[in-house]
Amino acid sequence: MSMIEFKDVQKYYGDFHALHDINLSIDAGETVVLIGPSGSGKSTLIRTINGLEEIEEGQLLVDGFDLHDPKTDMNKIRKNVGMVFQHFNLYNNKSVLENIMLAPRLVLKRDEAENKKIALELLDQVGLADKANNMPSALSGGQKQRVAIARSLAMKPKAILFDEPTSALDPEMIGDVLDVMRDIAKDSEMTLLVVTHEMSFAKAVADRVIFMADGRILEDSSTEVFFENPTEPRAKKFLSQVAHH
């Protein structure tokens, strides 16, 4: 079953046509990496999926719900679709543990003892068991991002959207975050959509790679085909450019 389905979607910022004719179907359980040059529309596309950006035309189905249908409850979509941002977006005035426990308490009404148990297990999973009572300001960027991932997992979502999760990190922090993401992709049934410039991560973890340029999807291939033999000349060029970095 499709977890995420775009049908002829168009998105505009005023007169600027940001997403052109997007047709894309992502199955439940798939790990898909979205790549492309700066300004190609990757963030815009990923942000439409949980309603952070509205679409103007076409249809977008998430977990079977039509985002344009006024009867669709966006809170329900957001409950099932987590998001990890480039700049973490933690609550800076709350402890690490509170950051993770807040949404399950408020939205899922999870029992407090159970909530704490799950949060501590998740902190352990992301390698931060000893940071539960720290404030975010006491953490490195890589640690903050791992808290953000744990926070997202705490909701037990069906899908998680990652919008350049390692782009704001110092190089030495990137590996730990990618390792956590790799384990999630390997061990869970969740649908993962990841915008990233980390090609070795894409190669190792993605089931599929989508290449965007100028607001269009130019290539949508299995990971193997994409890296060995991309059909789209701009994808080839992009790959050779990032390979030289």
Ligand SMILES: Nc1ncnc2c1ncn2[C@@H]1O[C@H](COP(=O)(O)OP(=O)(O)OP(=O)(O)O)[C@@H](O)[C@H]1O
């Ligand atoms: N709120 C906005 N208002 C107007 N234009 C916008 C807005 N957000 C994005 N854009 C434009 O839409 C285009 C796509 O932006 P988007 O951030 O989706 O690209 P991207 O592929 O994620 O880029 P990057 O890799 O640099 O993050 C860009 O030309 C950008 O300037």
